[in-house]
Amino acid sequence: MPEGLVRILRPDGKVEKGQKVPSINPKDLIHLYRVMLLNRRVDERMTTLQRQGRIGFYIGSVGEEAAIIGSAFALEEKDWIIPCYRELGAALLRGFSLFEFCCQLFGNAQDSIKGRQMPNHYASAKLRFGSISSPVGNQIPYATGIGLAARLRGTAEAVLVYFGEGATSEGDFHVAVNFAGVYKTPTIFLCRNNQWAISMPRELQTASKSIAIKAKAYGIEGVQVDGNDIFGVYSVTREAVDRARRGEGPTLIEAVTYRLGAHSTSDDPRAYRDDEEVEGWKEKDPLCRFKLYLMAEGHWGEEKDAYLEEEIKNEIQAALKKSERIGPPSIDTMFEDVLDRVPWHLKEQLEELRRVQELDAVQQEA
């Protein structure tokens, strides 16, 4: 893995001197741009939806799309993605539908996780996309475990796990990377260093010069990449995936990026960070950068972009319209999936709930 910060695409959309753009066919380039733009517009639309009180919560990834989508693009279908909670772009790239996503936001009867978690905590086993949990860093150890299982079974599957720089302060980060180093698991640890863990700046998380440098102590490869450069992120992840498949073990990637938005809809970053800093990072926006490149290369134009914007707007509107109409799951589902079969005490509790509901219904009629 290269030393120092890897950057292929500069903020102005031009290729860094001496760097080579990875070979990606134009169709895929456009698709990547589409998913990035879709991710951005979904985040904006759903934040508004929360403000309107139509969903309870939303957590997005504005500014971090290249780090998420560029890395996921380096995987094959057989590989696993273990997300944190900002990886909608990776899910969309894998084929997770906007309708399914919206159903989860509403926790309705079509929600594949049956209304059991707050918004943005979806899962898709068929896409090998992990189940999302809120506690920071909890997913990192089992990404090591999935990689270990793949290694023990002799397959060439890789596991890409996402987390923020705040998670690197957690013990789970340490045990996961340490175990991965010892067993040489095919795990790619992708740290989206977005500089802020709610109100805590990166400097408060660690005295290390970088996150990537921590790899050295675990005896594994580490690399720092411009997380707003989709080509850079893709290239280093691709190299990490290739190493994993060859049995050369895990890689820690630090994607240096920036959380342009609030931590979530429950947060107001104006209370703790300067607008100037945010404005500075807006100039390094991963989406603008990629668009400038695509236009300069003749793959894209303003007319096409306007058309795509309209298409995406309609797509989001259609998914919302269809999903918001669907009612909640049946009350029985509340007691399912705790264990593989519903045990006696949960059957009793379901009955208890039903009796109260029936009583309610009778009283309302009267």
Next chain:
Amino acid sequence: MPTMNIIQAVNDALRTEMRRDDRVVILGQDVGKFGGVFRATQGLFEEFGPNRVLDTPLAEAGIIGSAIGMALYGLRPVPEIQFADFIYPAFDQIVNEASKMRYRSGGQYACPMVIRTPCGGGIRGGHYHSQSPEAYFIHTPGLKVVMPSNPSDAKGLLSASIRDDNPVIFLEPKRLYRAARGEVPEGEYVVELGKAKVVREGDDVTIVTYGAVVHTTLQAAEKAAQEDGISVEIIDLRTLLPYDIDTILISVMKTGRVLIAHEAAKMCGFGAELSATLNEKALLHLQAPILRVTGFDIPFPYTFEHEYLPNEKRLRKALQDSINF
């Protein structure tokens, strides 16, 4: 049938299930070449090799976290936590991840795994080699919790736990490891989870218990029969979650008096839950308050461990109190 102690029975179950299903993988500290500090995994590394029996770095969260990943992948990991007292670094992984994986993913993912760990006192282990943490796990939806009291059940329940599709906390009362001996069926042997066993029949008082305390209650019951003329029925729960309410209720309706005994501390211990449930379901059958003989609400002591543990004297006193109420 061969006679074994609990360590040998656990080892036999692991070996038998590993031969039966190549997805079964063991991991933990010292479980490989060394065969575990209690020797429960002895010989398994030699038979199944390093891809089935993994020595791990010293980090419980890493052991359980890795096991969760292995389970998500489709394996059947059986991680060992060297002492139940050391399970807490993995508590987050167990309580927030393994136990909730099926529910929170809408049934898309599951975490079939068995966390084996020695528990309980009476071995001069002080605070950190004596704890009985079952209540934390019984309290956590999404886990099964099992504690055998004899070699035959240890084998049958462990085999059933490995075949179960849920995460199971399998607590092994370590003071019985070599003390409890008995006949154990050869080959594949399964004891269904969720079924208690009446280990002594009687008419006057029902003792509901599990683990090492089963043996203490059996001794106390003998003395109570001979010296106090009290006929005691003893139920060994075996599976603590989901526990066998039917077997308890049948017995309670017969005797009308209940004593619950466990090693773990009294405050919010499993006995509190059992007592509350019996009050809800069988109040009119009760002729005396439900009594508890448990560990005291103090950290597990060293010098006075036998005063701390439910012993024969405390059990007999409670039996008399129940009868004389």
